[in-house]
Amino acid sequence: MHTHEFKxxxxxxxxxxxxxxxxxxxxxxxxxxxxxxxxxxxxxxIMVHDGKDIxxxxxxxxxxxxxxxxxxxxxxxxxxxxxxxYAAAPSLVVVVIPEGVESIGVRAFKGCHSLTxxxxxxxxxxxxxxxxxxxxxxxxxDLLHTNLQELGQQAFSQCYExxxxxxxxxxxxxxxxVFLNCFKLVPSNIWxxxxxxxxxxxxxxxxxxxxxxxxxxxxxxxxxxxxxxxxxxxxxNDARVKMLQQR
Numbered sequence: 147m148h149t150h151e152f153k154x155x156x157x158x159x160x161x162x163x164x165x166x167x168x169x170x171x172x173x174x175x176x177x178x179x180x181x182x183x184x185x186x187x188x189x190x191x192i193m194v195h196d197g198k199d200i201x202x203x204x205x206x207x208x209x210x211x212x213x214x215x216x217x218x219x220x221x222x223x224x225x226x227x228x229x230x231x232y233a234a235a236p237s238l239v240v241v242v243i244p245e246g247v248e249s250i251g252v253r254a255f256k257g258c259h260s261l262t263x264x265x266x267x268x269x270x271x272x273x274x275x276x277x278x279x280x281x282x283x284x285x286x287x288d289l290l291h292t293n294l295q296e297l298g299q300q301a302f303s304q305c306y307e308x309x310x311x312x313x314x315x316x317x318x319x320x321x322x323x324v325f326l327n328c329f330k331l332v333p334s335n336i337w338x339x340x341x342x343x344x345x346x347x348x349x350x351x352x353x354x355x356x357x358x359x360x361x362x363x364x365x366x367x368x369x370x371x372x373x374x375x376x377x378x379x380x381x382x383n384d385a386r387v388k389m390l391q392q393r
Contacts, residue, residue, distance in 0.1 A: 192217045193238075195231055197224035199251055205230040213237060220244050227254050229274075236260055243267050250277050252298075259283060266292050275299040275321060287311040297324050306330070313348055320345060 193215040205212075212235045224244070229251035232238060238258050242265040243250070249272040255261060256279045264284070268291055275298035278284065284305050290312035299321035302308060308328045325332045325344060332344055 192219050193232070193235065194219050194221065195224070195227065196221045197226050197228055199229040200231070202230060202233070202253070205233040209234040220247075225249070227251055229253060230256070232256075232258055239263070241265070243270070245269055248272065250274060252276055253279060255279075255281055257281075266294075268292055270294055272296045273298055273301050275301060276303065277301045278305060280304045282306050285309050290314050292316075295319065297321055300324060300326055302328060304328075311348060313345070317345075 193212070195218055197220075212233075214237055215235045216237050216239065218232070218238065218241055220243070223246065225246060225248050227243060227247055227250045231251060231254045232241070233253050233256040236257055236259045239260050240263045241255075241261065245267040246269055247267050248269050250270070252274045253276045254274070255264070255277055258278075259280065259282050261278075261281045262283050262285060264278075264287070266287075266289055270289070270292040271294060273294065273296070277298065278287075278301060281302070282305065284302075285307050287302065287308065288311070292314055293316050294314050295316055296319040297313075297317065300323045301321065302311075302324055303326040305325070305328050307330065308325070309330045311325075311331060332347060
């Protein structure tokens with residue numbers, strides 16, 4: 147049986163992701179693991195997310211503490227990113243949402259001005275309203291591999307740098323103004339409240355990117371064929387020269 151003193155020193159050498167698994171799997175390690183997690187939170191390097199909702203009134207007073215968070219650690223077996231989960235965490239740059247998460251709550255990423263990348267899991271089904279409001283550095287949203295069925299109202303509103311997105315065939319409901327003022331994604335001549343026009347435009351862009359990808363692949367294959375032919379010709383020439391030298 148390990149003593150608490152041993153556990154306290156041992157956790158210093160365990161990566162945080164593994165530590166979270168150890169904490170959940172073995173209750174005896176909770177105290178030692180929690181102490182280290184608390185230390186990480188206090189140093190403003192990580193945010194531990196347990197899938198629970200919080201309210202705007204709870205999120206706002208945490209702003210001074212949250213604004214320096216640079217990393218998120220998810221507890222195991224989470225199926226939801228809670229409401230206001232990352233609100234007022236403007237120093238977050240990259241978030242990887244684990245498999246098993248099915249929904250992203252209201253204003254979950256609101257005001258994450260430095261956020262450039264969010265990796266979404268295949269299990270994702272719902273992104274709630276205003277989820278990524280004012281994520282002004284976000285440039286790409288790849289949802290093609292997900293099981294997304296609903297995108298809530300203004301989910302990516304005011305994401306001024308958003309240039310590309312992919313949406314899966316599983317999508318059934320697109321809320322009003324999902325990409326409001328995302329002018330680099332949806333041109334100004336398309337009314338953002340026109341769901342059909344927005345989806346048609348996005349799918350058209352997807353098809354265009356896919357066509358360009360196929361063309362590039364074919365060009366790469368052609369270059370590879372040309373390289374092989376050139377290499378074989380060079381080998382044949384080298385063989386002829388060698389035969390002549392041996393005569």
